[in-house]
Amino acid sequence: MILTSVKLKNFRCHKDISLSFSENLNYIVGGNGQGKTAILESIYYLCTTKSHNTNSDIEVLKFGENVFEIFGSFKNLVNDEVRVIYSSEENKKRYLQNGKHKHRLSEVIGNYPIVLLTPVDHSITFGYPGDRRKFFDSIYCQASAAYLGLLVDYNRTIRQRTSLLYSIRENRNKNFSELDAWTQKLLETGAELINYRKNFFSEFELFVKQAHSEILNGNENPGLTYFYLSGYDGKDIKDRFAELLEAKREDELRRCACLVGPHKDDFIFDINGINLKTFGSQGQHKTFQVALRFAEFFYLKEKTGKAPIFLLDDVFGELDTARSVRISENLRRVGQTFITLTDFTDISYLHKRSTDTVIKLMDGIVTYA
Amino acid sequence: MQIAEPLQIAIEELSKLPSIGRKTAQRLAIHLLKSDIDAVEKLLSAIQNLKTKLRFCNRCFNISTEDLCDICSNHKRDHSLICVVEEASDVIAVEKSNEYHGSYHVLAGVLSPLSGVGPESLHIKELLKRFETEEIQEIILALNPDTEGEATSLYLAKLIKPLGVKVSRIARGLPIGGDLEFADEATIGRAVLGRITL
Ligand SMILES: [Zn+2]
Numbered sequence: 001m002i003l004t005s006v007k008l009k010n011f012r013c014h015k016d017i018s019l020s021f022s023e024n025l026n027y028i029v030g031g032n033g034q035g036k037t038a039i040l041e042s043i044y045y046l047c048t049t050k051s052h053n054t055n056s057d058i059e060v061l062k063f064g065e066n067v068f069e070i071f072g073s074f075k076n077l078v079n080d081e082v083r084v085i086y087s088s089e090e091n092k093k094r095y096l097q098n099g100k101h102k103h104r105l106s107e108v109i110g111n112y113p114i115v116l117l118t119p120v121d122h123s124i125t126f127g128y129p130g131d132r133r134k135f136f137d138s139i140y141c142q143a144s145a146a147y148l149g150l151l152v153d154y155n156r157t158i159r160q161r162t163s164l165l166y167s168i169r170e171n172r173n174k175n176f177s178e179l180d181a182w183t184q185k186l187l188e189t190g191a192e193l194i195n196y197r198k199n200f201f202s203e204f205e206l207f208v209k210q211a212h213s214e215i216l217n218g219n220e221n222p223g224l225t226y227f228y229l230s231g232y233d234g235k236d237i238k239d240r241f242a243e244l245l246e247a248k249r250e251d252e253l254r255r256c257a258c259l260v261g262p263h264k265d266d267f268i269f270d271i272n273g274i275n276l277k278t279f280g281s282q283g284q285h286k287t288f289q290v291a292l293r294f295a296e297f298f299y300l301k302e303k304t305g306k307a308p309i310f311l312l313d314d315v316f317g318e319l320d321t322a323r324s325v326r327i328s329e330n331l332r333r334v335g336q337t338f339i340t341l342t343d344f345t346d347i348s349y350l351h352k353r354s355t356d357t358v359i360k361l362m363d364g365i366v367t368y369a
Numbered sequence: 370m371q372i373a374e375p376l377q378i379a380i381e382e383l384s385k386l387p388s389i390g391r392k393t394a395q396r397l398a399i400h401l402l403k404s405d406i407d408a409v410e411k412l413l414s415a416i417q418n419l420k421t422k423l424r425f426c427n428r429c430f431n432i433s434t435e436d437l438c439d440i441c442s443n444h445k446r447d448h449s450l451i452c453v454v455e456e457a458s459d460v461i462a463v464e465k466s467n468e469y470h471g472s473y474h475v476l477a478g479v480l481s482p483l484s485g486v487g488p489e490s491l492h493i494k495e496l497l498k499r500f501e502t503e504e505i506q507e508i509i510l511a512l513n514p515d516t517e518g519e520a521t522s523l524y525l526a527k528l529i530k531p532l533g534v535k536v537s538r539i540a541r542g543l544p545i546g547g548d549l550e551f552a553d554e555a556t557i558g559r560a561v562l563g564r565i566t567l
Contacts, residue, residue, distance in 0.1 A: 156516040164482035178480065178488055181524035185516070188523075 001112060002336050003043060003309060007071040010062040012038035017366055022357035023075075025331060026338045027350075029369075030361035036340040039361075040116070040311045043338060045084050046072040047112040047309065049095050049105060057086045057093055074112060082112075113142065113300055113308035117293040117315055124292060125276060125285045129266035136267060139296050140200050143303035147196050154189045158258050161186055165256040183245055190261040191237045194228050197262065201226045204299055211294035215287055215326050222276075222288060225268040229260070286318050290327060297334060310337040316350075317342065325349055376402065425457075428499065430475040430492050432457045440472055447471045449506040453496065453525065455479055455513055463511065471509075474499070479517040480524060488524065496525075500532055507535040 002023040008014040013035040028036045037053075041060070044052045051060055061068045067087045074080040083096040095102045102108050123131040141148040161182040168179065205224045212222045232240045244260040252259050269276040271284055280288070301307050310331070316324045316339075328350040331337050352358065358369040372380075376398055384394035401409055425431070426438035429451075433439070440446060440460075450471025454460055460473050476491045499505065508529055512518035526536045 153516050153519075157520070160480075160482050160516065160520065167482060167485075175487060175489075177527060178482075178524060181480070181520050181527060182482075184523045184527075185520040188519075189516075 001306065001309075002075045003046070003112075004073045004075050006039070006042055006046070006073075007069075008038075008042055009067075009069040010065040011042055011068045011070060012060055012062060013364070014038060015062065015364060017364065019359060019366060020357075021336070021338075022355055023336050024353065025328075025356040026336070027352070027356065027358045028338060028340045028361065029342075029358060031342065034361040034363075036342075036361060037313055039359075040313050040338055040340060042070045043072070043309065043311060044114060044116065045070050046082050047114040049084065049093070049102075049108050052116055052118070058088050058091075061086065061088055080111075110142070110304070113304060113306050114311065115293055115297045115300065115308045116311040116313065117290060118311075118313040119315075119318070121289040121293065122285075125269060125280070125288050129264070132267045133263075133265060135292070136197075136200070136204075139204070139299065140196070142300055144196070147193075147200075150189065150193050150196060154186075154193050154262065157182070157186050157189055158261070158263055161258055162256065165252060165258075168253060169256050186258065186261060187238060187241050187245065191241055193262045194237050194241075194265075197226060197228070197265065201267075204295060207295035207299045208291055211298065211330075212287065212291035214330050215291055215294070215323060217326065220271045220284070220287075221273075222291065223270045223273065225270070227266040227268055228262060282318075283320065283323070287323060290315065290319075290323075294330065294334075307335045310334050312337065312339045314340055314342070321349060325351075425475075429473045430457070430477060430495070431460050431473055445470075449504055450509070451496075451499070451505060451507070452509045452511050454511050455518065459511070471507075476512075476521070479512060479521040481517045491521075493525070493528070497528065500534070505534055507537065510536065510538045 003021055004023075005018065005020040007016075007018045009016050013033065019039065028039050030036050038060075041051050041053055044050070051057070054060065057068075066089050067085065069086075070082075070084040072082045074082065081098050084093065085096075086093045095108060097108070097111075124135045137151060141151060161179075164179055164182055168174070168176075201224060208222055208224060212220065229237065229240050229244060234240060241260070248259045269280075269288055271280060271288070274280075276284060276288060297308055297310055312331075315327070319327070331339075360367045360369055379398040379401070380391070380394045383389055383397050384391050386394075389397070401412075422434055423432055424434075424436075426433040426441055427436045428441045429438060431438040431440060433441075435442070441448075447470050451474050452463060452469060452471055453474045453476060454463065455476055455478065457475050460475065463469050463473075474492065474496050476493065476496075478486055478491050480486060480488065480491070508525075510522040510525055512522050522538050526538070529536050
């Protein structure tokens with residue numbers, strides 16, 4: 001599946017532009033404020049109905065306008081025309097595929113899979129456990145509808161049980177057998193979730209090792225450790241889970257919070273057995289982030305049978321030349337890719353080919369190099 | 370724009386009904402306005418009869434015309450078997466399958482602390498009472514396989530098992546996030562990208 005063209009109206013700084021793309025690498029070049037990232041954002045809209053940057057559509061609307069419009073053509077076995085139209089007056093967004101309105105996310109998601117590498121990926125290796133859970137959940141949910149269902153169920157259970165803990169503390173409710181039932185529900189769904197994650201990690205780690213060695217030529221050996229139930233590594237997850245729930249019971253009642261379960265999981269990265277978060281250099285972090293996104297790409301391609309569109313936002317600025325060259329070589333194996341760059345002269349080493357497209361943005365004018 | 374008051378009131382009332390939006394309510398009101406008086410009166414009495422001729426069964430809380438519903442008073446049914454469901458509409462669904470010949474118990478909801486629904490708001494006490502007067506051998510928990518349905522099943526199983534009765538549960542299903550709003554709320558956002566149907 002290839003995105004052949006995009007038209008934007010009143011989208012971020014773009015009043016009215018049309019772009020056509022290569023099915024290989026597309027370099028989007030321009031200075032600050034020329035709207036490079038906005039192009040990637042519009043592609044993200046076409047594939048997912050929303051922005052990767054913001055939850056509010058009105059933020060994306062060009063200042064002083066009422067309606068933005070994104071129009072994209074996908075070339076597949078058949079061609080798809082996708083339109084996203086947002087009106088601030090109605091505060092309404094419409095998503096149309098070949099002229100037909102799509103009302104549900106599930107009708108859209110999965111049609112045009114997408115992987116995005118951005119500077120925000122910083123938080124995956126530097127940030128909190130929650131950032132890492134979000135990253136891995138988003139990958140696994142794309143590959144497994146069963147996992148997505150389980151995750152929604154588990155999160156709902158946490159909300160229900162937390163609400164019950166509050167009402168017990170406020171004395172509105174002294175029914176502990178009701179709490180026991182919700183605890184049991186948490187344990188059953190949570191244990192299943194942990195088992196899914198264990199399986200996912202043993203598989204995904206291989207994709208990360210592969211991607212990492214291709215970027216770095218095999219000098220470093222990356223590792224992933226799944227950290228669950230306070231560092232448990234034994235066989236019977238349910239027994240351990242029940243033990244921890246029992247130990248934290250008083251704490252949970254006092255603090256009105258669910259303190260045990262996969263919503264507290266973490267994922268630890270290491271290089272040659274040395275903890276990345278604590279001891280890794282900037283370059284090692286960046287390489288790891290890139291490897292994780294490449295791993296996501298190849299994992300999803302294998303699991304869903306569709307090659308995602310790959311977006312790289314402002315990636316090369318932070319990497320040394322050797323790594324940048326290896327990454328761009330690896331992109332040859334990926335398929336259609338969109339890369340934003342601040343200054344094209346800096347990346348002559350990326351070996352542009354004749355099948356690639358270079359799009360220059362300057363004061364709203366598009367030129368192809 | 371001015372709308373005649375009786376029409377306005379009709380639209381207001383109709384749009385209070387579940388899954389009826391304003392536009393549909395308008396269409397329905399206009400349709401009724403154009404209909405014969407006969408047809409309107411038939412509809413009116415059908416609605417009125419729901420309240421005057423129907424009640425909930427004293428034993429199982431199914432919809433009934435008498436104190437006991439047709440299923441509870443039917444001697445050909447197996448009354449040692451109780452199928453526990455969430456709403457009376459679930460009784461209709463199971464009955465349509467023509468596979469089940471036991472009796473029912475309607476809980477009138479499921480546990481949901483977020484909406485303030487605890488065991489005391491459901492017909493659970495009444496279910497336990499039935500063990501005193503009926504010869505019950507098996508309870509089938511047929512609640513919806515969603516988060517609240519499963520928690521309620523676990524709650525009931527814990528209550529009923531000590532009574533020495535067989536308790537069974539229908540297989541778990543998978544709630545899948547559907548529309549745009551839902552996915553945002555669940556903060557799974559792009560989580561649903563590219564998922565495959567199993
Ligand atoms: Zn009855």
